[in-house]
Amino acid sequence: MGNLDFYAVACLLGLVRSQTTLTPALTATTVIENVTTTTTTPSTTTAPDCSTFNTSTCAACVPGSYSNNGTLLCSCCLEGGMCVSSGACVPCSLGFQQPLAGQQSCRPCLAGFYSSHVGSPACQPCPPGSYSNQTGSSSCQACAPGFHMSEENATFCNSCPEGTYCNSSRCVHCPLCPAGSEALQVGTTECSPCRPGMHKSSLQTVCQICSSGYYQIHWGQENCDLCPENHYCPSPNVSPIQCPSDAFCPEGSTAPGYCMETFFKKVGDTCNFAPVTIALLVIGGGIVLLIVILLIMRRRRDTDNELLVSRAPLLRRNQPAGRLYGVLGNAEPVYAGW
Known part of the structure; x- marks a missing residue:
């Protein structure tokens, strides 16, 4: 910064002198990659002025940095001015990024992303097992025990489902409980036998x-x-x-x-x-046998009666006609009552 102070003092001296005896310096402005570069035509005076500064260092800020206009010493000369130091480019802070050159500011990392070092041209996604739920994060938070996340750039972690567990941080998956144990609630860190x-x-x-x-x-x-x-x-x-x-x-x-x-x-x-x-x-078998015999005998008797009834008309035809108290022998008796 000693040379920079010297240049500033010299610039002021040149400004005062040019206002009294010298012709003001002529300036020319050139735009290179969104950054304004000013060159100055030397005057005829021998006193130091802004024309003596090396303008080749005035370049667009590289990706991962930005142009801090609040501290850039470009107000030395009244007309136009010039960049006096490449140190006017400030690197992006933690949690910010700038992928383009010659920008005036840096962008905060989105939720699910982070930037852990200064001057980052791009933010990194949170790895599996971690998350970031706010912008401008410089690091990702690890999933707590009982939670997991298998994807990148997550903004939250999922709780372990029933039957699974996670007893450490940054779990990518929740494994099933071992044989002989179980987990009856979500977000379990230990299985029960x-x-x-x-x-x-x-x-x-x-x-x-x-x-x-x-x-x-x-x-x-x-x-x-x-x-x-x-x-x-x-x-x-x-x-x-x-x-x-x-x-x-x-x-x-x-x-x-x-x-x-x-x-x-x-x-x-x-x-x-x-x-x-x-x-x-x-005893039961004997009773059953007796009943069967009785049924057979009754059936046989009924069959004999049926045969007698069917033969009765044939027997009456073979009997001779006769009288019985004035009635023919083959006539059917008639009940006369008493």
Whole structure:
């Protein structure tokens, strides 16, 4: 800045002198890439003035910076002036960008983008697992535990759905809960183990109740166990119960099976007839047989009666005519009353 101060003092001295004895300098202005460059025709005086400055340094501000007109020393000469230093270009601040050259200001990064260093020509998208919900961000916020984001330039993070979890920040995806555990709410950071009587595989989202005839008495299990033989499992969350001696309990039994009392009895793995059942069957069979015999005899008697009735007219035709108390022998009796 020492040379710059010297030039400014020299410029002022030249201005005062030109107003008294010298002809004012002639200026020429040239526009290059939206930046005005001024050249000055030297006067005949030997005193320092603005014409002695090197104008080749006055160029358009490169991308990632802007022209700060508030501090640009272009007011040295009355007419036109000139750029005296390329330091008049100020780099863009954090959270801002400028992709074009020769601009007067920088643009703030949009939501979902950020700029983490000065003089940035372009903003970067927030990577997966992070977000930015405001403009002019210099960094992206990480998704909190229980949330995730799988896309770039996000402005928010999504909560983990039911059955999934995320126990760290910057989650891109929420994995399913491990086998034997579940997540019943959204935004879960830790999975809960399945309760006794329930189970869950690694591909399922929630714990399932054990099927009938199965049991599980431990927490956080992937599978249920089949109720063993000679035991029964009335509930999936209790230990198998020993089968009574007079009952049947095959694998997967939920309750003991009994033979019908009085009529059946257990013999090994089967139910056999009790003595009283055998006696009843014999008596019942005899009664049924007797009824069948009676029905056959009655049917035979009815058949004989039908034959007699059908033969009666033939028998009357073969009888000789005669009188019986003044009536023909083959005449039908007539009831006369008393």
